[in-house]
Amino acid sequence: xxxxxxxxxxxxxxxxxxxxxxxxxxxxxxxxxxxxxxxxxxxxxxxxxxxxxxxxxxxxxxxxxxxxxxxxxxxxxxxxxxxxxxxxxxxxxxxxxxxxxxxxxxxxxxxxxxxxxxxxxxxxxxxxxxxxxxxxxxxxxxxxxxxxxxx
Numbered sequence: 001x002x003x004x005x006x007x008x009x010x011x012x013x014x015x016x017x018x019x020x021x022x023x024x025x026x027x028x029x030x031x032x033x034x035x036x037x038x039x040x041x042x043x044x045x046x047x048x049x050x051x052x053x054x055x056x057x058x059x060x061x062x063x064x065x066x067x068x069x070x071x072x073x074x075x076x077x078x079x080x081x082x083x084x085x086x087x088x089x090x091x092x093x094x095x096x097x098x099x100x101x102x103x104x105x106x107x108x109x110x111x112x113x114x115x116x117x118x119x120x121x122x123x124x125x126x127x128x129x130x131x132x133x134x135x136x137x138x139x140x141x142x143x144x145x146x147x148x149x150x151x
Contacts, residue, residue, distance in 0.1 A: 004146045006041040007053075008060035009083040015062050015102055016043065018134045018142075025139045037147060046082045050089040056097050058127065058146055059087060063103035063114040080114055087122055097149055098127030100142065105131050125149075 004026070010016035019041050029036035061080050087093050099122070101115025112129045119126035128145050130138040 002055075002150070003038045003040040004150045005053075005055050005057040006039060006060060006146075007044055007057050007083065007086065008041060009044050009062070009080050011062060011064060011080070014133045015060050018102065018130060018139070019043075019060060021134070021136075021139050022143055025143055029143075037150060039143075039146075044083045044086045048082060048086065050086055052090050053092045053095045056095045056151055058098050058100055058149075059083060059096055059118065060100045060102065061115050061118055063101065063107070063110060063112055084118060084121070087118070093122040093124070096122050096124045097151060098125040100127050100146075101129040102131065102134070103129070 006019055006022075008015050008019050010019075019039070023039040023041060026036065026039040030038050061083055064080055087096055099115045099119045101112030103111045103113075105111050111131075112126070115129065116126050118124075127149065128142055130142060134142070
């Protein structure tokens with residue numbers, strides 16, 4: 001089985017922590033049963049060089065917004081734009097199997113709004129979400145979702 005490819009951006013370290021935990025979980029499963037795919041991840045930042053993705057991937061994006069309520073009076077994405085630009089580069093969006101969002105549920109309607117907007121913009125699925133750094137249960141749940149949707 002091919003590795004599950006993840007592109008992600010991490011501003012506060014929460015998404016990076018979650019992806020690292022996801023990789024460790026996948027490695028443990030793979031040791032017990034080699035049919036369980038490993039996780040291959042790439043962190044995208046403002047300093048990343050854009051490249052043409054050769055493999056399908058999932059994108060992990062936290063939500064950072066400035067202004068508006070995210071529903072009816074506008075919203076401005078901030079600090080995650082590099083990932084959106086990377087996905088938008090050449091034909092990369094065609095390789096995106098889904099968007100996984102994270103955020104803080106205290107922000108109600110704005111929770112995972114960036115991921116939902118990316119899914120709409122890039123015509124792909126809003127696959128799932130996790131709050132902040134996620135839990136062990138989230139890691140297991142997200143891994144299984146990615147594994148079942150890794151085409």
